[in-house]
Amino acid sequence: MLAMVARRQGLRAQIEAGVLDDTLPVSSLLQKCVLLGGQAGSQKMVDWARQELNGYDPKTVPVYRRLSIGLMAVMTNRAGYNPMHRRISDSVLPPRVREFLREEGTDLDIAVLHGNIGQLEALAGTGKAEHTLIPWWGDIITDLLNKYSVADNTRVQLVYWPVSDSALKGLLVQVRTALAELVAELDALTPQGQDVPDKAAADRAVQFVVTGGQNTITVTSQHTANGTNISNGTAGPVTASGALGTAVGSQSASGAHSSMGGAQTTHGDHATVTGQHASGPQPADGRSxxxxxxxxxxxxxxxxxxxxxxxxxxxxxxxxxx
CATH class of the missing domain: 1.10.1220 (Arc Repressor Mutant)
Structure with a gap:
């Protein structure tokens, strides 16, 4: 099966084959995703793959890279000996600091893994049962704890999130699964025999896979003529024009014998319209x-x-x- 897929030369086929091959790193598949997004003209696909490869801004990290893990601190005596590991709560911080953290949307107990995918893969390959990840604001919290919240004979060396190896590998599986879902959506939206998807299809597939906002891909803006039927599963506009054109959703239609359902307007001889508060402009009758x-x-x-x-x-x- 893998050999048959691999013989196909397109990038989409290569990503599909790589998703099924656990020996290939996720970073390699994401690099191909950057190239495929470039060929399709999809900046959304390129941006997502690049952020996974290069790392995220801590404030824009997606949900699947946020793990519920308590913040820990390494405490020693003043001489730096006798280390002890203690759970840290924001209740030990000054009220102004707690308020600042809330305004920034920072939760001490949520590990934000904003590093690049290559770093995460390297950590998962070390064989350790637990990994020490230091938050980007770790030095600030360490200084505040030493200033306000510990005894005179105690010193906080660092604060960290203890991320288990299983949680880290689970994150990598999620990214690989996202790539599999992306390829599946592209397969469904790309005409048979065409390897490179068009921009609209690629953008919609990334939107669906990354945000998970809907169960199906729907078109938000459509235009059709000459009797083509179209439907819209979202609140976006649909325009149908031409003889015998029909549309469903929030739309407008024009042309002889056009028909549609939902909140809309209609123009043309024998046009019909249905829906709550539906109305169509009536032409002025100039006869006596x-x-x-x-x-x-x-x-x-x-x-x-x-x-x-x-x-x-x-x-x-x-x-x-x-």
Missing amino acids: WWARLRKRGVIVAFSTVVAAAVAVFTWTEWTPWK
Whole structure:
């Protein structure tokens, strides 16, 4: 199976084969993802793969790189001997510091793994059961603890997150799984025989895989003509034009015999519209009132004229039939 996939030369096929091969590092697959995103013109794909490869800004780290782990401190005596490991809570910090951390969205107990994927793979390959990860703000917290929260004969050497090797490898599996889902979405959105996806398909696939906002990829803006039917699963606009065009969702349609459902407007002969508060602009009728009555039929027209005459006679109290 792997050999059959590997014989295909495209980058998408290479990523697909690599996802199924646990011996290939995730960093290698992400490098191919950068190239594929460049070929497709998808800056979203390139940006995501680059951030995984180069590391994230600590404030923009995705959810799957945030682990719930308590912050620990290494404490010694003033001479630096007799180290002890203690759990640190933000309650030991000054109120102003706690307020600052909350405003910054920093939780001492959430390990933010913002380093590049190569570093994480290297750590996972050391064979250690636990890894010591120092937060980017670790020196600041260490100084504050030494100034406000420890006894005179105690010194805080450093603060760290104790990340288990299993948690670290689990994160790498999540990134590999994200790549597998990305390839699966691209397979579904790319025409058969075309290796490089178009930009719109690549962007939507990355949006779905990275954010996990929806279970299916849907189009948010569509245009169609000449009787093509389209639907929209999100709140985005859909425009259908041309004879026999139909659309479903929040949209507008124009053209003879066009139809649609939802909140929308419609234009054209024999156009139909359905939905709550749905309405379509009605063209002004320039014909005379008598012509419009004649269209409704001779009997209706005659009855209408007679009824109008009787009303006038009654109002003026004139009875010509007496």
